[in-house]
Structures are given as C-alpha cells and as structure tokens.
Amino acid sequence: MKELPYKLRAKIVAKRSEYLFERLHTHLLEHDVDARLSGDRLFVDLPAVSGTLRLMDGGIEVQIAAADLESLYFAKVWLQDAVAEERASGTIRIVWSEDCLQRHLPPSFSVLTVDDIVDITPRMRRIRFRTADARSFETLDDMHLRILFNFQKLADEHASRGSRLGSSPLDLSPIWRAYTVRFVEPENHIIAVDFVLHSAEGPGSRWAAGARRGDVVGAAGPSGGGCGDAAWYLLAGDETALPAISRILESLDERATATVVIEVGSPTDTIAFTSPAAVETRWLYREDHDGDCRGLARTIASMELPDASRKRFVWMASESKTAKAVRATLRDRGFTKEEQSVAAYWHAT
Ligand SMILES: Cc1cc2nc3c(=O)[nH]c(=O)nc-3n(C[C@H](O)[C@H](O)[C@H](O)COP(=O)(O)OP(=O)(O)OC[C@H]3O[C@@H](n4cnc5c(N)ncnc54)[C@H](O)[C@@H]3O)c2cc1C
The missing domain is CATH 3.30.310.50 (Alpha-D-phosphohexomutase, C-terminal domain)
Structure with missing residues (x-):
C-alpha cells in the first residue's frame, strides 16, 4: 500500500x-x-x-x-x-x-440553491444553482462536481437532534452522485448542471424531475479531470456526456478539428453545439437499433482514427460496458493513456 x-x-x-x-x-x-x-x-x-x-x-x-x-x-x-x-x-x-476524517461532510462542501429550471430536450433538464462560491467551479481541468441529493433530509435530522451539520454520523446515509458543471456565471454566483431524466428512477434523476425554485442540495468539488490538449479530437458519449462535450467544444482552439459521435434515444434528444474549432457531428439513435446502447462502441470501432504522428485525443463517457469496449478499441489502435480519457459515467443494472 x-x-x-x-x-x-x-x-x-x-x-x-x-x-x-x-x-x-x-x-x-x-x-x-x-x-x-x-x-x-x-x-x-x-x-x-x-x-x-x-x-x-x-x-x-x-x-x-x-x-x-x-x-x-x-x-x-x-x-x-x-x-x-x-x-x-x-x-x-x-x-x-x-x-482521521472526524467529519461527515467533505472539506469542499457547499450548498446549492435552485434558481432556475429549463428543459433543453424532453429528457435533459438544465438547473441553474445559486452558490456562494461559483468561481471555484470555473476550472476546465476539473469539470465535475458531486451532488448530495438528500441534503435537506440530513439537515433536518441534524436540526431535530440539535447537532451541527456534518458534526456526527446519522441514521441516514448521504446520497451522492457525480455530475458535470455545464457552465459558470461567477458574476451572478451561478453554476448550471444538465440532468438526464432517465426512466430508471435513481435519486438524482428523480430529484431533478421534481426540483422547484428554492430547493437546496449539497455539493462537493470541483473534481474529476478534463480533456487533453491536441490538434485532433474524438469526443464521444451518450446523453450524460453532452454537458462535458459541449463545454470541451466551447474551449477548443480554432485550429483544432473535432469529430463528435453521440448516442441518444431519438432525434428529439439532440442539442446544438458551439465551438471555435472545425467540428463534424454524428448522432446515433438507440431507437434505430431497439434501444441497444452498443451502437456507439461499434461505430467508434469502425472509424478511421489518425495515427500518432498527429497530436490526437479521445474523450469519451458513457455506460460502463460501452466505455470498456471503447477502451479496448483504443488499445488495439495504439492510443496511449495520455491520448485518452474514457470514463464510465453510469452502470446499467
Ligand atoms: C464524472 C461524471 C460526470 C457526470 N455528469 C453527468 C451530467 O452532467 N448529467 C447527467 O445527467 N449525468 C451525469 N453523470 C452520470 C450520473 O452520475 C449517473 O447517471 C447517475 O447514475 C445518476 O444517478 P441516479 O441517482 O439518477 O441513478 P442511480 O441511483 O445511480 O441508478 C438508478 C438506476 O438508474 C440507471 N441509470 C443511471 N443513470 C442512467 C442513465 N443516464 N440512463 C439510463 N439509466 C440510468 C442505473 O442503471 C440504475 O438502474 C456523470 C457521471 C460521472 C461519473
């Protein structure tokens, strides 16, 4: 160890x-x-x-x-x-x-208050949160945060015991999930998160579906890494990757080129991207292959990818089995660890 x-x-x-x-x-x-x-x-x-x-x-x-x-x-x-x-x-x-923790909340803990809710597709809900420390989430090197969905219940339980939040363990366990900071408006003390409203009913998706202005959640971060520096990018993933891909595209150099491959349920789940770089986008729809989400891995496996003489980078995030299959493809094509970031964003159960 x-x-x-x-x-x-x-x-x-x-x-x-x-x-x-x-x-x-x-x-x-x-x-x-x-x-x-x-x-x-x-x-x-x-x-x-x-x-x-x-x-x-x-x-x-x-x-x-x-x-x-x-x-x-x-x-x-x-x-x-x-x-x-x-x-x-x-x-x-x-x-x-x-x-040696002596605490029941992470050191970076902060509170987020729902300021505004907009559905950007039928299955993607953008929630803007007010926070005392929006500026700390501005970094592109760490694009993610963790959200504590049962914060209000934990706060109520502490209040009923007369204890300070985070000062003692409770009967309730904290429910944390990872999300991406879609954008930050530091001057307005706002951070935005795009939530996929998936049908499998987890606490995160359920909370986002029922959120109201003024609701509060806990947050920790930023964390989780960003995207490498390259001349050619492949940015790929499913709905959960859209916030990160959008943010990466906006940050690219105008001399860069990017191929974007995204798998969503149907054409109503697509969004528009903006980027200074030259971007080619390909949407795949699960409804075209009976809900099967392996179309993304198959598509990437059949793509022509540049060789190592070009400064290249693959950023990808999706369900864990798809991510595993893409890692295998990149290994076969000789991509080094430094040339890729392939993440499992969720696990099908
Ligand atoms: C670094 C990182 C960044 C992420 N960024 C975002 C983001 O910006 N927006 C976003 O929406 N998600 C994002 N995710 C994914 C999100 O954390 C997961 O989808 C998470 O499982 C949602 O929690 P939940 O409580 O809704 O469901 P869980 O309680 O985790 O799971 C409940 C059930 O829902 C299923 N499930 C979970 N997620 C999905 C899904 N997307 N589609 C279909 N079924 C699902 C599970 O298989 C399980 O059966 C990110 C994940 C990581 C690791």
Whole structure:
C-alpha cells in the first residue's frame, strides 16, 4: 500500500464474508477500479487513494489511505454504499477502529440553491444553482462536481437532534452522485448542471424531475479531470456526456478539428453545439437499433482514427460496458493513456 497521510481502518463484520469479499471485488471492477486480487487480499491503487481488503474469519479487514481528506471522505462513502447494497444478503456492520476524517461532510462542501429550471430536450433538464462560491467551479481541468441529493433530509435530522451539520454520523446515509458543471456565471454566483431524466428512477434523476425554485442540495468539488490538449479530437458519449462535450467544444482552439459521435434515444434528444474549432457531428439513435446502447462502441470501432504522428485525443463517457469496449478499441489502435480519457459515467443494472 502507498504511504499516504490520511487513514481509515475498519472491520466489516459479516457472516457470509467470502461472498461479500467477492461482491466488493466485482463492485470495484464495475466502477472501473483496477483491484488486484492476491490470495485473501484485494489491493486498490489509485492516484489519491490506496486500500487493502483482507478476508478474515467473520469479516473483512479494511485499510484505506488517501492523499487528502476529500479523497478519504469519498473512499469511505464508496465503501459504505457498496456494503449497504449487500445488506440484503445478511447482517453486515462496519466497525471503524481508526478514522482521521472526524467529519461527515467533505472539506469542499457547499450548498446549492435552485434558481432556475429549463428543459433543453424532453429528457435533459438544465438547473441553474445559486452558490456562494461559483468561481471555484470555473476550472476546465476539473469539470465535475458531486451532488448530495438528500441534503435537506440530513439537515433536518441534524436540526431535530440539535447537532451541527456534518458534526456526527446519522441514521441516514448521504446520497451522492457525480455530475458535470455545464457552465459558470461567477458574476451572478451561478453554476448550471444538465440532468438526464432517465426512466430508471435513481435519486438524482428523480430529484431533478421534481426540483422547484428554492430547493437546496449539497455539493462537493470541483473534481474529476478534463480533456487533453491536441490538434485532433474524438469526443464521444451518450446523453450524460453532452454537458462535458459541449463545454470541451466551447474551449477548443480554432485550429483544432473535432469529430463528435453521440448516442441518444431519438432525434428529439439532440442539442446544438458551439465551438471555435472545425467540428463534424454524428448522432446515433438507440431507437434505430431497439434501444441497444452498443451502437456507439461499434461505430467508434469502425472509424478511421489518425495515427500518432498527429497530436490526437479521445474523450469519451458513457455506460460502463460501452466505455470498456471503447477502451479496448483504443488499445488495439495504439492510443496511449495520455491520448485518452474514457470514463464510465453510469452502470446499467
Ligand atoms: C464524472 C461524471 C460526470 C457526470 N455528469 C453527468 C451530467 O452532467 N448529467 C447527467 O445527467 N449525468 C451525469 N453523470 C452520470 C450520473 O452520475 C449517473 O447517471 C447517475 O447514475 C445518476 O444517478 P441516479 O441517482 O439518477 O441513478 P442511480 O441511483 O445511480 O441508478 C438508478 C438506476 O438508474 C440507471 N441509470 C443511471 N443513470 C442512467 C442513465 N443516464 N440512463 C439510463 N439509466 C440510468 C442505473 O442503471 C440504475 O438502474 C456523470 C457521471 C460521472 C461519473
């Protein structure tokens, strides 16, 4: 395990510990986390977080170390969410023996208040939020934020106990999801997020569908990286990638060229892009192939891509299986890690 300054240590007490160990391994792989299995141990090594899970009698020993408190907080949230998903398979308890967090909110926490709501397509809702610190979200190197959807419930629960927000653990677990900052108006203290209103009913999509002016959510960030610098770009993804692709296109140099390939449900889900660069856009519709979302991966696999003599970059985000297939295509075509950012933005269940 890497030597990182901020640490957590816990034991997950579970009767079916072997089953839980396997499930946590699968969970990590599904979230694109490269987890290495060696005997009774699982090792995770990310740039800002490293961790070990050790299978033992009656449970799993967990050690997590992080470069900063924000990364440690979200590693802890990840573990709690993954364990909570397995509760149906028996009684499971996490007992923390070392926890240097001493807080129940991330260091970058802020509150967002709904200012304005506009539907930009039948399935995409733009919500402008008022925030005290819009300027901190302006960076293109970190285009993302996390939204805490049950913030109001957590605040109410703290109020009913007379405790300060974030000062103590609650019965309710925080519900965080990742989104993209579509644009920032620092002078108006506004950030905008485009929410896909998907039909599978998650807390994020449900919240956006019912949002009203004045509603509040929590936020953490910015985080998550941006796009590389190149002369030729392939920007690809599904609806969830549209906010990031729009933002990247607006930021490109006028000498750059970009090919944009996006898969959406039907022609009513398309949007217009603006960019100083020369852009060629291709829309794919799931309704044309019975709702199958692998058309995107197949299209990219059949595309002619420039060779490494050209400064090239592929930015792509989509459902996890499609992202995995695109990574394989890029590996076969000799794209290096520095020439790509391919992310799993959601997981089909
Ligand atoms: C860095 C990053 C940036 C992102 N930016 C955006 C963004 O700007 N806008 C945006 O809308 N999303 C964005 N996403 C994707 C978003 O976080 C996921 O779609 C998330 O799962 C939505 O949470 P939920 O609570 O609605 O659904 P969850 O509770 O996570 O899932 C509930 C069910 O919904 C299904 N589901 C989840 N997302 C979708 C979807 N898009 N289409 C169909 N079914 C789905 C799941 O398979 C599951 O069955 C981003 C993700 C990442 C990692």
